[in-house]
Amino acid sequence: MFKLMIVEDEPIIRLGLKHYFSWEEIEVHTIIEAENGKDGLALALQEMPDLVITDIRMPEMDGLQMIEQIRVTLPDTLFIILTGFNDFEYAQRAIRAGGVHAFLLKPLEYEESLATIQDGIDKLKEKRHELESLSMLEMEMKQSWKLKGSELVKLLLEEEHTAVDESIIGELCELPSSAYVYQPFVVTWLPHLKAHSEPSSWGKQQADTFLIEAAESLFPDYDRQHIFTYTYKTKLFGMIVLPVKDSSDVIGPIDEKAQEQLDPLLKIAGKEYQTSLFMALGTRTSDLSQMKKLLNDSDKALYQRFYEEDHSLFIASRLSNASQTAKAALIQLDENDRKRIVACLESGNELETRLLMQQLAQSILSKTTYASFEKTLAYLQELISVIIRFANKNGIHIDGVYSEKLLNLTFVDDFPTLDALFDWLGRWMVHLGLVYTEGLTENHQQDVIIFEHIESFIKQNIDQEVTLQMVADRFFYNPSYLSRLFKRKLDKNYMRFVTEIRIQYAQECLKKPEYLVTDVCTMCGYKSYKHFVKTFRSITNMTPTDYRKQSGW
CATH class of the missing domain: 1.10.10.60 (Homeodomain-like)
Structure with missing residues (x-):
C-alpha cells in the first residue's frame, strides 16, 4: 500500500482529486494534503509520502522548488505535476530535466489521468521490489562473510593496485584491529596421473578444512585469523588475514618448521581425496594494493611441481629470487626432433609417439629449472606449432575444432607432472596420426x-x-x-x-x-x-x- 500527498492551493481541486479516483483500488491507503509548496515540504519530510501530486504555481514556494528540496531527503518519492494548459510547456521541461515522473493536465480526463497515476504506482511497486531484493541481498551478505571475502579476493586478483579501506577487513573478520597482515596463497588440485580422468571428491568443504589446518600450522601463535578464498576452475586463490598490533612482527620469511609440517599435510589430504594437491605461498604483506602481484607470483610458483615432484608446497619468494639470479639456457626443438615428431604423426604409432614424448619431457627437465619455466612454455609452443603445421599441410582442420587449451597453452594447468603433460600431447598426436594414416582428410570422413x-x-x-x-x-x-x-x-x-x-x-x-x-x-x-x-x-x-x-x- 502507498501514501499520497496532494499539494494544491485551490481547496476545491484538492477535494476533487481526493474523490475523483478509487484510490484504494490502486493501492493508495493514505492521502495527506498541503495548500502550498512550503507546507508541502514540511509535511513530506514528516509523513514521507510515496507519491506526490503537486501544482506548479503556488504562493510561498512553487511546486518545482518544493520537489527539488524534497528529493534531497526522499529520493525514492515519485512526483506527478498537476498543471494547466498555460504551464504545459513548463511542465514538460521539468520532466525532461529529471526528477518528475509525469504530468496531469487540467481539467483532468478520467481514463488518461488514471492511466498516468497507475503507471506511477507500477513504478513504485517495481522500485519497492528492487529495494526489498537489495535489502535481502544485503542481509544475506552480512550473514555470509565468506562470500564477501571471496568477492574481495576476486577484486584484488583482477584489479591492479586496488585501494581497499581496511575497515572493510574489520567488518569481514568481525575483529577490528590497528593493523592487518595478509598471507596470500594459491591451491590447486589435479588428477593423480593424467588430466580429464574421473574428478576427485575434493571440494569446498574439504578445502575449508584443509586451509584451517594450514593456517594453524603457519601461524600457531595466532588464534584470531580469517581465510578468504576465490575459486577459479581448479585453483583456489586466497589470503589468510591476521589482525595484529604491529605488522612488522609477522612480516618476514615463512617459518621452515611450519613448511615442513604443511608439505606432508598436503600429501595426506591429496591421498585421502585421490588427487594431487599443491599449494604455493606468496610473500606476506600489510599492503593490500600489492595482492594482485603476490597472488600471481604464487600462481606461477605452482609450476615448480614439474621440477620437484617430491614436493607439494612451494614458496613464491624463494623461487622469485632464483629466477632473478639464474641464467636460463635457450632450449628449442632441434631438426632431428622435428623430423621425429612428423614421423610419428605420419605413422600414428602410439608406442613410438609415447616414447618420443617421454624423451622430450626428460630432456626439458634436464636442461631447465623453475627459474626458466617461461623457456619451457616457449618450447611447448614450438612443439605445438610443428604439429599444427603438419595438420594444416594435410587438410586436418585445427582452428575452432580442437580445444583452445592446446592453442593458448592453458593446458599446462591441468597436469601434476611434466611427464603427464607430454603424455597428453602424445595422445593428441596419435589422434591426429590416425586421422592422417586412414586418409581421413575430408570433413565428412573426419x-x-x-x-x-x-x-x-x-x-x-x-x-x-x-x-x-x-x-x-x-x-x-x-x-x-x-x-x-x-x-x-x-x-x-x-x-x-x-x-x-x-x-x-x-x-x-x-x-x-x-x-x-x-x-x-x-x-x-x-x-x-x-x-x-x-x-x-x-x-x-x-x-x-x-x-x-x-x-x-
Missing part, C-alpha cells in the same frame, strides 16, 4: 571416425557418467564444435547419442538371464531405476521387463 571413437569411449565407460566436456577433453575437441557436430551430422544432440548407446547395451544385457533388471540399470550407468525404465520405454516402446520376456528370457 566426422565419421570421431563418432566411432566417441562411441567406443562411451562403451568403455558405460557404467559411468560421461559428459560432453569429458568426451571433448578425451579427444582434444572444442566442446562447442563437438556439440554442433552432433546436431549437424547426426541430427541429434550428444545426450541422445549417449542414451541410445546405453539402451542398446541394456538390450544386450537383458538377453543374459544371469543379470537382474536392476543390475542392468546400474551396469548402463543409471542411478535411478525409475529413470532407467522411463528412458528404456522412450527408446524401445516397452519396459525392460517386457523386452526380456519378448526376447524369450
